[in-house]
Amino acid sequence: MRYLIIGASSGLGRELANKFAKENNNLVLISRDERDLNAIKSDLEIKYNVNVNILSLDFSSLEEVNKKLLSQNNIIENLDGIIFPVGMMFSEDNLNLDTDRMNKLVNANFISIVHTIQKVKKFLLKKNNACIIGFGSVSGYLGRGINTTYAGAKRALESYFESLAFDRELRNINIQFYTLGYLETNLSFGKDLKLPKASVRKLSERVYNNKNLKFEKKYYPSFWQLIYLIIKIIPFSILRKFNSE
Amino acid sequence: MSIHFTEERQLISFDKSFSANIRISEPDKYKILEEISKRSEKIINVGSNLSYSPLGFSKDSLSVKLRKFNRILEFNEKSKEITIEAGITLIEFLNFSLKYNLWIPQLPGYPTITIGGAVAANSHGKSCAIHGTIRKSIKKILLFHKDYGWINLSEQENKELFDLTIGGLGLTGTIVSVTLKLTSLENSEFVTRKKIVKSIEESKRTILKDNKKHSFIYTWNRADSLKSFGEGIVFQNEVQSNSNIFKEFKESKNHFYPSFIPLWNKYSIKIVNSIFLAINKFSKNEKKEDFLSVIFPFYGKERYFNFFGKKGFVESQLLIHESKLDMFIDEFKRLFKNYEPTITLFSLKNMSGEQKYLRFEDNKICITFDYVYNKKNLNFMSMVDKLYEKYDILPSIIKDSRISKEIFRNSYNKELSRFIEEIYKFDKKRIYQSEISSRLGI
Numbered sequence: 001m002r003y004l005i006i007g008a009s010s011g012l013g014r015e016l017a018n019k020f021a022k023e024n025n026n027l028v029l030i031s032r033d034e035r036d037l038n039a040i041k042s043d044l045e046i047k048y049n050v051n052v053n054i055l056s057l058d059f060s061s062l063e064e065v066n067k068k069l070l071s072q073n074n075i076i077e078n079l080d081g082i083i084f085p086v087g088m089m090f091s092e093d094n095l096n097l098d099t100d101r102m103n104k105l106v107n108a109n110f111i112s113i114v115h116t117i118q119k120v121k122k123f124l125l126k127k128n129n130a131c132i133i134g135f136g137s138v139s140g141y142l143g144r145g146i147n148t149t150y151a152g153a154k155r156a157l158e159s160y161f162e163s164l165a166f167d168r169e170l171r172n173i174n175i176q177f178y179t180l181g182y183l184e185t186n187l188s189f190g191k192d193l194k195l196p197k198a199s200v201r202k203l204s205e206r207v208y209n210n211k212n213l214k215f216e217k218k219y220y221p222s223f224w225q226l227i228y229l230i231i232k233i234i235p236f237s238i239l240r241k242f243n244s245e
Numbered sequence: 246m247s248i249h250f251t252e253e254r255q256l257i258s259f260d261k262s263f264s265a266n267i268r269i270s271e272p273d274k275y276k277i278l279e280e281i282s283k284r285s286e287k288i289i290n291v292g293s294n295l296s297y298s299p300l301g302f303s304k305d306s307l308s309v310k311l312r313k314f315n316r317i318l319e320f321n322e323k324s325k326e327i328t329i330e331a332g333i334t335l336i337e338f339l340n341f342s343l344k345y346n347l348w349i350p351q352l353p354g355y356p357t358i359t360i361g362g363a364v365a366a367n368s369h370g371k372s373c374a375i376h377g378t379i380r381k382s383i384k385k386i387l388l389f390h391k392d393y394g395w396i397n398l399s400e401q402e403n404k405e406l407f408d409l410t411i412g413g414l415g416l417t418g419t420i421v422s423v424t425l426k427l428t429s430l431e432n433s434e435f436v437t438r439k440k441i442v443k444s445i446e447e448s449k450r451t452i453l454k455d456n457k458k459h460s461f462i463y464t465w466n467r468a469d470s471l472k473s474f475g476e477g478i479v480f481q482n483e484v485q486s487n488s489n490i491f492k493e494f495k496e497s498k499n500h501f502y503p504s505f506i507p508l509w510n511k512y513s514i515k516i517v518n519s520i521f522l523a524i525n526k527f528s529k530n531e532k533k534e535d536f537l538s539v540i541f542p543f544y545g546k547e548r549y550f551n552f553f554g555k556k557g558f559v560e561s562q563l564l565i566h567e568s569k570l571d572m573f574i575d576e577f578k579r580l581f582k583n584y585e586p587t588i589t590l591f592s593l594k595n596m597s598g599e600q601k602y603l604r605f606e607d608n609k610i611c612i613t614f615d616y617v618y619n620k621k622n623l624n625f626m627s628m629v630d631k632l633y634e635k636y637d638i639l640p641s642i643i644k645d646s647r648i649s650k651e652i653f654r655n656s657y658n659k660e661l662s663r664f665i666e667e668i669y670k671f672d673k674k675r676i677y678q679s680e681i682s683s684r685l686g687i
Contacts, residue, residue, distance in 0.1 A: 009273075009274060010274050010313075014273070035276075039275075039330070040316065042317065042318045043317050046317045046319075046320045047341060185273075186250055189251075190249055190252030190253075191252075
């Protein structure tokens, strides 16, 4: 089996690459920094004796996605699954973010993912048990003052994955979507978070074990589902009042 | 890069002598390592923070923890060479290398220590009489320096800096990866033989006589009273001759949680030592032992350290020439009679190598004492410190965080001056600084 992992050089992506390789799967790994990719490739090939291809590209640029990934038929025609543990954030992401960086955020967190799925799904349909796995964020629950564009893109992504699940044509593909809370990664390092950070290793195991299930929408850690339900029940006017105070 | 990747944390040295609120970063990408280094004026590297002395942090430096740089970059089974990132722990490294019956014998005593830490400390194992220190297994180092960027170090490339970095306590820059020459190990099981000894003199004779015959030879001696001082056991570990199939070691979390009140005192030590010696006197002279219990004797026995309580302990590790050992021990015993220190561990082993720069390495005998941390013991130790010059003793600053600048300067003497001269030549700003390096004026 051969899986494409986008955003594989750190955090969840790196753990997923490790887990899938450990289970004897070949991989295509995508990230921006070639040095990190080379290190991961060597490590996984030496430890697990699998084949790892790497592509260094900026996922926020559709041009690079087309040129470096989607033009490579030998790669995209032979995949058994695509996994998107990709996430781009800017600390300046608020209601005043400039359009250039807004475009980058929307591309990396939404459009490039959708674009890749649209180009690759016809090949995945030919496979047995192919999978598409996406990752949202609890920041997409509600509008916010920081990570504004990021949160919007993640909410859009969740909606897109629901649409994928509704599509009759794609019934043979296993689609999963995980809404993620705080994880033990460098994105949360040094941040004063009120709720605990969850292990990316455990999450990668869960993702691997669930990869052959039909549409699954999960929350990780699971207590975020309860928070989500509470936010949905409370009228928006109250949430707004609470938030503005 | 717009995200800072650092946080404030309290770190405590393993011997509990020093704690500080520091800034720490755990990069997982090359770019983040470069970025955080550029942003910091003073930096120091931390592995698993298991050094007895505060070598991996300082309140004025950013501690760079490379735990996520734990990948295998190259491996050649035929030429027995491996390149690994500095954050890989010994147990992760061995779980890979022992599948091919390969390892390095110069392993420090706890499996979650990182390779980068072992290189920076020029670690030695139990077989240091034959195998020397880890320096002998290092072929290349990739170093990152805030001002000079990426530097390849080996005997052929940047030799001076290569030499300064091994055992250089992380003061030359961040060790990012290391190429090691591996050694064959036919079996990951050992046979342990023991000999009961009555004195330090007999212990010394036995370890010197069997030095070349047994690669792993060391003693355990009593120092809980003047009467029983020196009684003990000489242990000899030998690799089993038949080949076995290596089973991966399970990694467990560190279990270092100091007890609420210190449990080591004169009485408890005497009781435990008497029982330990009696069991060994009456049990079989030969037994099979697995790899972990021979190479990492405190793994699973962390209670030994926890029993020191929150005040911790002091370990003194000294290198002394065999010809001076008896005289030193006589004077040590005289002081012992006056001060009655509380010593939990006393051990001897042989060491080989060349003392250079800050390295704790020489063709001498290595003595280890663990003391309960209290005023009486500190007074006793400061009296023992005064014997270093007389007996040409080299103390380990990696183990003993208490050593004064004066004692350190007198003991390391010319080699310290050479180290300081060379490191200032390389890095005038002296960017990489730990609590110990500041304290000792390195």
